[in-house]
Amino acid sequence: MSDEKIKKVSIVVSRGSLDGIYPGLIMANGARMEGIEANLFFTFFGLYGILKKYMNSIKIATVGNPAMRVPDAKGFPLPTWMGALPGMSAFATSMMSKEMEKLDIPPVGEFIEMISDAGGKIYACKATVDMFHLNMDDFCPQLDKVLTVGEFYEMSGGAGTQIIFT
């Protein structure tokens, strides 16, 4: 273990698929569990992770994902055309959700609440908020603030801090 401990992580979530959003949530929550400060910054399609209407229907992309295998992680590669069939994404998502439930990984909404209750901060990217024509009512109540990129860098500063892009 290195002598210089990480004190704060600022994690950027930029993608809106299930595998785009969860890694950031797991890392932020894991940071808080180790006594590390955590900031989550949602930008572009990652913003769907904190939009209350959509945050609990985040799905796995079954197209454009060459590592995707069926029926499980060691099965056959899923051909792109098959991944495009109606219901494939929903099916893959429900399979993975069951596995996550077994590991006590909460659904997105509950996870955001857990991180916020743990003292993690939830931020949204101003450029995306403007581009998507969103307002505060669209967000889950845990949203702390809409930030410009400059403000994001300001609050990500200091010794022992890291910015992580997912």
Add this chain to the structure above:
Amino acid sequence: MPEKNINGATIAVDADGFMTDHSQWNKEVADGLAGEEGITLTDAHWKVLDFIASDFAEKGVVPGMRRMNKVGGIPTKDLYALFPDGPIKKAARIAGFPKPASCV
């Protein structure tokens, strides 16, 4: 395996300070370990420690945050207030159980 004295008892611990023999654990040891973390144990702390013990007996692992919430009925905020900066790790150590092995 390092050993150390705590509140008059000798306990075996691993490199991270987690007890390796739960039979050496008792309430005085818990008070001593809590003191190392700067925590004075209250009834609210004991509710958490007791839940970890009963859940460990059932499942064989230290419960994660969500299980603490849903099964133990202990909210996330309370856990962070009682055991600041690393609630489950600290609570598991004070309760005399191994370092939690789950990511969530």
